[in-house]
Amino acid sequence: MGSLLAALLELQSVESQLRQVRDRRRRRTRAAKVQQRAIEELRQSERQLQETLAQRQRQADSAALDVKAAEERISHFRSALNTAKTNKEYASILTQLNTVKADNAKREEEALQLMQNVEEATGELTELRQRIESEQSRLQDIETANAQEVEKLDGMIAELQERHDAAAENVPDTERRLFKRIADNYDGEAMAVVEQHGKKPPYEFVCGGCFMSINAEHVNALKVRDEVRRCDSCGRILYLESQTQSAPSET
Template sequence: MGPVITALEKLQAIERDLSQVRRRKKARMRAVKAQEARIEKHKLERDSLHQTAIERRKQADDLELTLRQNEEHIDKLRVTLNAAKTNKEYAALLTQINTQKADNAKFEEQALKVLGEVDGLKAQVAETDKHIEQEESRLTEINAGSAEEIEKLDTMLTKLQTQRDEAAGALPESILALFDRLSGQYDGEALAKVEVSGRRAPYTYTCGGCFMSLNAEHANALRTRDEVRQCDNCQRILYIDPSEG
């Protein structure tokens, strides 16, 4: 194995570490975002409950107002009743009073029901507030832990980047460009090992990246020359373990 393939393998090992550290950093940042979204959802829920409680309260107030007005009306009817001149007039007023009373009983029942709903909604708002508080302290924890972890990961990234620059310096520009393109495409895995199978010649060869079969020509060339050869299917740069096949 020649210096070009050796340098590429080294670069690939660094690139793999870089990808892994970048993934860890991304996951950390996602955890913060997810927690923020969770809190936002609770806050929307809370606002909606609060709004409904205000509307119900207003409804209960309206019912109570109607109730009071009706009671005043009943009082007036009673005064008229006491001054009734005939039995017929008396009976008519009494019916009116009783009807009004029956209506009021319904209004009262309704108002109590709505007030009960208001209490229930208030309890839900308080519960949600407690929830938000818990989630916010959880966010503080996540943020603190993440800041520390992200700082550590950033240090690792800087170190790996320096190593990567060094390793990249050993390669011709065109090969490096090819490596970078493939590395981006295959998440840091620009190289693929030629897998050799069979006990004796003719051996069969497959690409360790995409598992498609490879011509023996690739393997023969890689054993004798320090050459960049790519899988015909996935285009990954091939390398071979000289002890195999």
């Protein structure tokens, strides 16, 4: 196999690995960002719930004060009953006492409901804070694991970048630029193997990148010449399966 296609295949191999590792690094750091956003949303809910709780607390406090004031009036009427001088006065005080008592029964019920609202919000807030705490510790786990993994991936990227530079030096400028352009279009996949279909001649040849038919002329040329031949459909640089066997082995 010719040196140009061999050099391009080596470059292709390192290019793919480099992109994969960079992808892994991106996914790694993304997980922490997603988790940070989730926590920020929970904190937002916490602030809203705190406001709700404060509002409910104020309502409950004010209802409790009303109940207390009514109780004072009831006890005032009770002592007035004891000092009533006539039956008529007694009956009048008793009527007022019963009215206040009836009103206060309703008020007490409302105050109780408001207290329950406070307790409910307090419970929700406690639960939410526990959840924030556990999500926070999950974030820490992710970040700790990330730190090790990202460091490892950075090392791999640096090493692959060196190999990439070395492999690129073996490819002439024009082909190197072409390779880069195609690689950027196809997520690093600048080259495509020629697939041979059929058991006996005439074989059908298909591009391993886009699966469209390939003119046999390309295949015949590749068998004898070391040159860049591109798929007429997708533009990837073509190579034959047999050419990979003589390509430099990966280390």
